[in-house]
Amino acid sequence: MGYVGSRVRRLEDPRLLAGAGGFADDEDRPGQLWLRVVRSPVAHAELRGIDAAAALALHGVRAVLTAADIDLPPIPVRVSPDPGALLPYLQPVLAQGRVRYVGEPVAAVVADDPYLAEDGADLVAVDYAELAPVRDARAACGPGAAPLFESQPNEVAVVTASFGDAAATFQNAAHVVELDVAIGRQTAVPIEPRSLLAVWDEAGQVLEVWGATKVPHFNRRVLAGFLGVPPAQVRMHRCDAGGGFGVRGELYPEDVLVAYLARLLGRPVKWTEDRAEHLVAVNHSRDQVHRIAGAFDADGRLLAIRDEIWHDNGAYIRTHGLTVPELTVSMLPGPYRMLGFAATAHVAVTNKTPCGTYRAPGRYEGTFARERMLDAAAAKLGIDPVELRRRNLLGPAELPCDRSIRALGTDVVLDEGDYPGLLDRAVAESGYETWVREAGAHRHAGRLVGNGAAVFLEKSGLGPYEVAEVRVEESGGIQVMVGGASLGQGIETVFAQIAADVLGVCPDEVRVVAGDTGLLGDGVGSWASRSTVVGGSAVRRAAEATATLAREAAAVLLGADPADLCLAGGRVRSAADGRSARSVSLGEIAAALAGRPAGLDLPPGPLGARREFTVDHMTYPYGVHLAQVEIDPGTGGVTVLRYFVAYEVGRAINPATVEGQLVGGALQGIGGALFEELAYSPEGQPLSASLIDYLLPSAGEAPEVATLVTEDHPSTSNPLGAKGAGEGGIAAAGAAIASAVGDALGAPRAPVRLPLTPERVCELIAASAEVCPGGG
Amino acid sequence: MTDVHAIRVTVNGTEHELAVESRRTLADVLRHDLAYPGTHIGCEHGICGACTVLVDGLPARSCLMFGVQADGRSVETVESLGTPDELGPLQQAFTDQHGLQCGFCTPGFLMLITAFLRETPSPTDEEIREVIASNLCRCTGYQGILRAVRAAADMGAGAGAGAGADVGAGG
Numbered sequence: 001m002g003y004v005g006s007r008v009r010r011l012e013d014p015r016l017l018a019g020a021g022g023f024a025d026d027e028d029r030p031g032q033l034w035l036r037v038v039r040s041p042v043a044h045a046e047l048r049g050i051d052a053a054a055a056l057a058l059h060g061v062r063a064v065l066t067a068a069d070i071d072l073p074p075i076p077v078r079v080s081p082d083p084g085a086l087l088p089y090l091q092p093v094l095a096q097g098r099v100r101y102v103g104e105p106v107a108a109v110v111a112d113d114p115y116l117a118e119d120g121a122d123l124v125a126v127d128y129a130e131l132a133p134v135r136d137a138r139a140a141c142g143p144g145a146a147p148l149f150e151s152q153p154n155e156v157a158v159v160t161a162s163f164g165d166a167a168a169t170f171q172n173a174a175h176v177v178e179l180d181v182a183i184g185r186q187t188a189v190p191i192e193p194r195s196l197l198a199v200w201d202e203a204g205q206v207l208e209v210w211g212a213t214k215v216p217h218f219n220r221r222v223l224a225g226f227l228g229v230p231p232a233q234v235r236m237h238r239c240d241a242g243g244g245f246g247v248r249g250e251l252y253p254e255d256v257l258v259a260y261l262a263r264l265l266g267r268p269v270k271w272t273e274d275r276a277e278h279l280v281a282v283n284h285s286r287d288q289v290h291r292i293a294g295a296f297d298a299d300g301r302l303l304a305i306r307d308e309i310w311h312d313n314g315a316y317i318r319t320h321g322l323t324v325p326e327l328t329v330s331m332l333p334g335p336y337r338m339l340g341f342a343a344t345a346h347v348a349v350t351n352k353t354p355c356g357t358y359r360a361p362g363r364y365e366g367t368f369a370r371e372r373m374l375d376a377a378a379a380k381l382g383i384d385p386v387e388l389r390r391r392n393l394l395g396p397a398e399l400p401c402d403r404s405i406r407a408l409g410t411d412v413v414l415d416e417g418d419y420p421g422l423l424d425r426a427v428a429e430s431g432y433e434t435w436v437r438e439a440g441a442h443r444h445a446g447r448l449v450g451n452g453a454a455v456f457l458e459k460s461g462l463g464p465y466e467v468a469e470v471r472v473e474e475s476g477g478i479q480v481m482v483g484g485a486s487l488g489q490g491i492e493t494v495f496a497q498i499a500a501d502v503l504g505v506c507p508d509e510v511r512v513v514a515g516d517t518g519l520l521g522d523g524v525g526s527w528a529s530r531s532t533v534v535g536g537s538a539v540r541r542a543a544e545a546t547a548t549l550a551r552e553a554a555a556v557l558l559g560a561d562p563a564d565l566c567l568a569g570g571r572v573r574s575a576a577d578g579r580s581a582r583s584v585s586l587g588e589i590a591a592a593l594a595g596r597p598a599g600l601d602l603p604p605g606p607l608g609a610r611r612e613f614t615v616d617h618m619t620y621p622y623g624v625h626l627a628q629v630e631i632d633p634g635t636g637g638v639t640v641l642r643y644f645v646a647y648e649v650g651r652a653i654n655p656a657t658v659e660g661q662l663v664g665g666a667l668q669g670i671g672g673a674l675f676e677e678l679a680y681s682p683e684g685q686p687l688s689a690s691l692i693d694y695l696l697p698s699a700g701e702a703p704e705v706a707t708l709v710t711e712d713h714p715s716t717s718n719p720l721g722a723k724g725a726g727e728g729g730i731a732a733a734g735a736a737i738a739s740a741v742g743d744a745l746g747a748p749r750a751p752v753r754l755p756l757t758p759e760r761v762c763e764l765i766a767a768s769a770e771v772c773p774g775g776g
Numbered sequence: 777m778t779d780v781h782a783i784r785v786t787v788n789g790t791e792h793e794l795a796v797e798s799r800r801t802l803a804d805v806l807r808h809d810l811a812y813p814g815t816h817i818g819c820e821h822g823i824c825g826a827c828t829v830l831v832d833g834l835p836a837r838s839c840l841m842f843g844v845q846a847d848g849r850s851v852e853t854v855e856s857l858g859t860p861d862e863l864g865p866l867q868q869a870f871t872d873q874h875g876l877q878c879g880f881c882t883p884g885f886l887m888l889i890t891a892f893l894r895e896t897p898s899p900t901d902e903e904i905r906e907v908i909a910s911n912l913c914r915c916t917g918y919q920g921i922l923r924a925v926r927a928a929a930d931m932g933a934g935a936g937a938g939a940g941a942d943v944g945a946g947g
Binding site for chain 1 (some may be wrong): 797804814818819820821823824826853854857859860861863867872878879881882883906908909910912913914915916917918920921
């Protein structure tokens, strides 16, 4: 007993290490055709005509489809409070009449192999009449901007969140600090490109799909609707996925094309994207500009925050609807006490790749804006930045705290925790005061070394529900089916740990299958740091019901009282009998429940149970990021010398995988803070369409990230006590790195734009030299 | 018509004869023609290293090599290092040290490190970091990978892997 909470070695590892994982592109079928998507090379144009004759004449090309050949609705929103208002902005499967970003699918070419398909795509002639591109959100909302959608404003929506009377509070405040900050356009870049294989099984009248992940049950419903078949006639198979981070697994135009073509042509159709198209086709994210202000009293108490945000959504509203701007405004107050809060986000369409979520959506951006404002305030008020935060964090006695705002259709009620306590522990365990002394000594010696701190609030465990089913076979094998999906986060291991403890077996005796719609007809998915919290709780409920049934059946088989029976070692044992203890294995119980031997009054079988876990509110983990950086004054290059993440997770089911999430997330966030930006030319051409231009951090740039995982405040919203761990590693990385860069430069307010590329840091160095000549 | 060549390539000690188009990458030949799907394709422009295999014992980006260039040569892929039921020492170190999450980049790292440890059986931490910086991982932050290579080197995995090199030699 007691696998929950221990560092169980991951069950996913052996197959992945041996090259025996089952990724979508690993599947090949006889007669398989390959899809290649013809994409717009221009940012904004009328589509005058498409000539596919030359492509169709190429030997091996089987079909070319354009918007005129398909009668499909646009791709619907999966998450939004008001999808109706977004309808005019949804993305068609293939461009209709106009293209709105470089990379937009214009035609689909299907051929015998992927090389031929690419040849065919090159031969599709498209007549574009170019239009002026709309380049950024503020310009898009301003007067004179050309509308991307006829008779629709470029400002898709204005998303707000507020409490108290922020305006009045600002008027009466002793100090007001205001600054403009910006977070560049970034994307997740999982190392596995997207891939999908669809096979229409004529005999079974089922479309079999490999490569779906994240939200397979939702995507199945939508695909079934597109194909005009009931959802039961579409089966999403479980697949390994090479990283998700928010972008993988949403329903994209290519997913619809693969399914549609497989049904249309009656042949297996596969699409595997290359990295160049991934970087213009998959959801982008971040890309916000904030004008944020804080009001403080004479003692540095935060009274109110206001923020006006321009959110560059790219060309279409995709499946996430308004999720990112909504989370930006609703999570912006973070873990701090304040009387008033007012945030407004202008959501604009522009001629860039459409946006969606990327790990810690809204929080990476909002935490950066808020914490930059706090650093600026600390400098202005002459208060130590850590002390300013400590003074303004909600105390444990003030929790739970109902913010009176909504996020993702739920009330934001911050649950139990001790924010200042965690900040103090982080400072103590990291040795942050030593970092500060060291950096001071280095700066005295002429080196540009600085430290930064950021405190953040996360959210996790979004409902409304998840489904899990436990089945015990007559062989004794235990299978757990659950509605999430395995994206590399280790949920097979975590769910096996949870089930193993309840059923009295070892985790490696539990086979977890996540996200197979043929094995489990309902489920929600793996996003919003919800898998362990909501899915894990469903697994626990299903395992508990299975254990209860096993006990009841064993009581009959052993002639014992169920209350005297316990589960251990794969058997149900009578605990009372001591040396003469009798027992029956789970497999024998399963066999008895299936065979129903005469004369025994057994409970109804089979041995197993299906349970849903439903939850109304999210649970809010929180944490602290600390960074120490050194700037090369010659190049503007930033080296991260030290990094520390403290995070309260309620209950760590597997501390090793929690730490792995935090360390990996931190480096991804450091990438966003220093290197990663999807830049565009004035003509709307993407300038970062390869990994030569979009720079991911390598081991050469990776600091040793130290972690402090605390379990001091288990969530009361779920039986595990867990809070989600997927996004705490990244959420405050931009904020902490920028803070450290500002400290190193002696210009705490200065770093206001991510990523802090060498070029931008050189500008900051030059600016700070102007302010204090000769100073560091 | 397409430009097809007959080639003979040894993969993990097994000789294969096949006809490939001249433009077909070694990665596609391994994955889709010869059914070694453990070699993964992450970027197709030589940056991420997920497709790293050993060609005549040296690490190579199989997305940047054509299949025809492997004619007469010996290729080692991740499938040569062990099986799910019987992991090799480097693979074991990766699971022990939580050196993988999604596992997609992992085969490339394993092959890169296999060649590295054969050449440098007792590396310094700096040497390990430098070689690990050849490939990209988006999940782990590299810490578990660095620990795994340290542990594997300390266990003498380099010497063990050296024996494996002979299996495919002479192709």
